[in-house]
Amino acid sequence: MAEMYIRVAEEENEEPMEIPSEDDGTVLLSTVAAQFPGACGLRYRSPVSQCMRGVRLVDGILHAPENGWGNLVYVVNYPKDNKRKMDEIDASSATKIKRGDQKTSDLIVLGLPWKTSEQDLKDYFSTFGEVIMVQVKRDVKTGNSKGFGFVRFTEWESQGKVMSQRHMIDGRWCDCKLPNSKQGPDEPMRSRKVFVGRCTEDMTTDELRQFFMQYGEVTDVFIPKPFRAFAFVTFADDQVAASLCGEDLIIKGISVHISNAEPKHNNTRQMMERAGRFGNGFGVGGFGERVNESC
DNA sequence: GTTGAGCGTT
DSSP states (O other), X not given: OOOOEEEEESSTTSOOEXXXXXXXXXXXXXHHHHHSTTOOEEEEEOTTTXXXXXXXXXXXXXXXXXXXXXXXXXXXXXXXXXXXXXXXXXXXXXXHHHHHHHOOOOEEEESOOTTOOHHHHHXXXXXXXXXXXXXXXXXXXXXXXXXXXXXXXXSHHHHXXXXXXXXXXXXXXXXXXXXXXXXXXXXXXXXXXXXXESOOTTOOXXXXXXXXXXXSXXXXXXXOSSOOSEEEEEESOHHHHHHHTXXXXXXXXXXXXXXXXXXXXXXXXXXXXXXXXXXXSOOXXXXXXXXXTTO
């Protein structure tokens, strides 16, 4: 069959575009979609009934009406017959991805000279962008640097640049990477409660409540006594809790890490208890029962 | 008072 084109338009009275058919007279949906992204089919106004008719579509192949394609103008069908909606879906998923990708996180700085201070770090990294947190990890007794620290930028671009190169800091080559606590997929969860790691002793329940209120209604704040450097925050909405998991948030200048409130352990007995609800669920000791309650 | 791959007082 000679090369043939059919006339296709976005709307019935718009200027049509000619779309090539295949050798057997059919038209591939993919060919239509190449010109009209998101297209899922074709329709046309029947010269006989004056009604809109759908074009037969089988396995991505559009089949001509009984009397051939003719000179009719075919109109593109979009999912739910609404192109604007498609655009909105695309836009929202795009921004969703964008948001997810552009969240900054703490970077671990490995290989620091013993003498490097937090001020040194801040001075150095500020050349890459606005720095909102630096830490040098030290021995609690001696105060000596452990030779590594953390840095957090405001801008995702700064973080990317810093991660992509080595750094000469006070005479040593240092590396900046995503810390282990951030690697790997964050496991999904349905809990309304989150674990807040790396709390400092001066953080009060009221302060934590005030801070986390910005994300949603807080129904409970629990800080273990004596001090254990972590806390639990429960939200009214599990989606709020889920959205915070994996994030590093800065409270009073301290970077805290939010994660699933389910304890991470590989204790067989506790795993059996959780999985099968063996025993009475109590007597795990410590705060275990608090972790599981209301989850 | 030392050191030089790692991972932040769960």
